[in-house]
Amino acid sequence: MKLFTTTAFAALIAGAAMAQDGPIRIGVLTPLSGTYAGIGQQVRWGVELAAAEINANGGIAGRQVQLIFEDEEANPAVAVQKAEKLFSVDNVDFLTGTVNSGSTLAVGQVAERFDRLASTTVSFADSITTAQCSPNMFRVNARAGQQSAALVAWLAAERPEARVYYLGPDYEMGRSTVAAFRAAAEKAGASSVGETFAPLDSMDYSQYFGAIRAARPDVLYTSVAGNDTVRFFTQLEEFGLRQNFTILGASGTVTAQNIDAIGAAADGFLTGVGYSVQIDTPENKAFVEAFRKANSADPDLYGADSYGLLFAYKAAVEKAGETGTDAVRTALRDLEWQTPQGVKVIRGGDHQAVQPMYVVEIAGGAFDIRSTVAGEDAIGPDLCERF
Numbered sequence: 165m166k167l168f169t170t171t172a173f174a175a176l177i178a179g180a181a182m183a184q185d186g187p188i189r190i191g192v193l194t195p196l197s198g199t200y201a202g203i204g205q206q207v208r209w210g211v212e213l214a215a216a217e218i219n220a221n222g223g224i225a226g227r228q229v230q231l232i233f234e235d236e237e238a239n240p241a242v243a244v245q246k247a248e249k250l251f252s253v254d255n256v257d258f259l260t261g262t263v264n265s266g267s268t269l270a271v272g273q274v275a276e277r278f279d280r281l282a283s284t285t286v287s288f289a290d291s292i293t294t295a296q297c298s299p300n301m302f303r304v305n306a307r308a309g310q311q312s313a314a315l316v317a318w319l320a321a322e323r324p325e326a327r328v329y330y331l332g333p334d335y336e337m338g339r340s341t342v343a344a345f346r347a348a349a350e351k352a353g354a355s356s357v358g359e360t361f362a363p364l365d366s367m368d369y370s371q372y373f374g375a376i377r378a379a380r381p382d383v384l385y386t387s388v389a390g391n392d393t394v395r396f397f398t399q400l401e402e403f404g405l406r407q408n409f410t411i412l413g414a415s416g417t418v419t420a421q422n423i424d425a426i427g428a429a430a431d432g433f434l435t436g437v438g439y440s441v442q443i444d445t446p447e448n449k450a451f452v453e454a455f456r457k458a459n460s461a462d463p464d465l466y467g468a469d470s471y472g473l474l475f476a477y478k479a480a481v482e483k484a485g486e487t488g489t490d491a492v493r494t495a496l497r498d499l500e501w502q503t504p505q506g507v508k509v510i511r512g513g514d515h516q517a518v519q520p521m522y523v524v525e526i527a528g529g530a531f532d533i534r535s536t537v538a539g540e541d542a543i544g545p546d547l548c549e550r551f
Contacts, residue, residue: 187230188223188487190215190474191250193243193271194261194286196235199365199390202421203263203286203466208233209459210285210470211260217454224478225485232256236267238364243267244274251278257487258282258477260470265289265337272298279489281496283477285469288387288414289340293516297548300489302496302515304476304508305469306438306542308337308344311415313542314436314521316348318535319383323410326354329381331372331396333388334361341387341414349385357381362388369396373403387414394422397429410434418526419464433526434534438519439465439505442533451504463504472503476510509539514548 192211195204215229223229232254234246243262250256259275259282262268268287275282276298283302284292290308292301319326328349332338338361346356357379360372376384388396400406406429415437418430441452441462451471455463479501484491497512509518518539524531
């Protein structure tokens with residue numbers, strides 16, 4: 165009996181040591197089907213490229229990175245179920261990938277219950293790092309307020325006192341992006357002449373065109389994304405409205421994933437973004453070349469931010485000397501690291517990344533940088549009061 169106990173104990177210790185020497189598991193919970201599948205594809209490409217580079221250079225603290233994918237379907241209820249599975253069954257050390265802002269908020273609560281950490285590289289809703297911030301959730305992409313700061317600077321200079329109409333998807337991200345831009349635009353002198361929120365995955369946007377025409381806007385702001393953007397822009401073109409006003413929008417509205425399907429209707433669209441393939445730095449040029457080689461496509465902001473996240477996590481784990489939640493959380497706060505966009509900093513107070521912002525205009529299928537806003541000028545105040 166004593167021999168059995170000793171043997172069992174030795175096996176337990178060996179198993180624990182093996183687990184420490186085994187791969188670091190990262191759950192990637194992102195839409196792989198549905199309206200936002202194109203965004204999920206960029207997330208997947210970004211993390212896969214980063215993981216391949218990290219593994220080729222010795223991994224994280226000598227351990228290889230293993231990615232485990234699940235389809236969140238851009239549905240918060242599905243995201244919760246899949247997050248619980250990734251934490252409890254797959255035993256992931258870290259979770260990322262959520263696109264739908266409602267999914268990110270819900271997964272933040274799951275991460276707290278399981279005492280694990282998570283990050284979004286996509287979701288825009290300000291609430292994720294403000295009113296509903298979580299000590300276990302980080303955001304390395306630009307939130308709605310940062311995007312709005314860049315666009316409003318352009319609006320004030322190029323369309324002072326503009327009449328603005330708003331159309332967004334009817335869920336957390338859509339309402340948050342519209343609210344952020346509306347508040348900033350009105351403060352800069354614009355007037356708001358109407359707003360509409362359409363269901364996610366809408367097929368017919370023409371039902372809203374009468375209200376838009378009647379409002380006579382100079383500027384239309386929208387935060388639709390994915391396949392919804394394709395339908396919205398092409399229907400504006402078909403009904404003869406596309407040339408009636410300047411269209412501004414959230415950074416996920418027109419991307420490398422849907423621009424070909426939108427075609428000429430995308431020309432002239434302006435957005436505030438945290439990334440462009442035109443960023444003229446050695447780091448971005450190397451990233452774009454590697455991304456194109458791996459995926460035969462250009463990266464967009466989702467691919468770039470997802471790529472950068474894994475290097476932030478690597479830096480935090482190696483600084484902490486472990487993958488434990490408390491230690492890595494502390495290491496991520498105020499972390500400064502290199503990304504394709506340049507140096508980013510995760511603000512310790514609200515877990516929001518600080519980064520330069522760009523106004524980009526689409527011309528002939530290219531995303532041309534028109535102006536830049538410094539990260540410190542775009543970030544806004546820390547409004548997280550939970551921790």
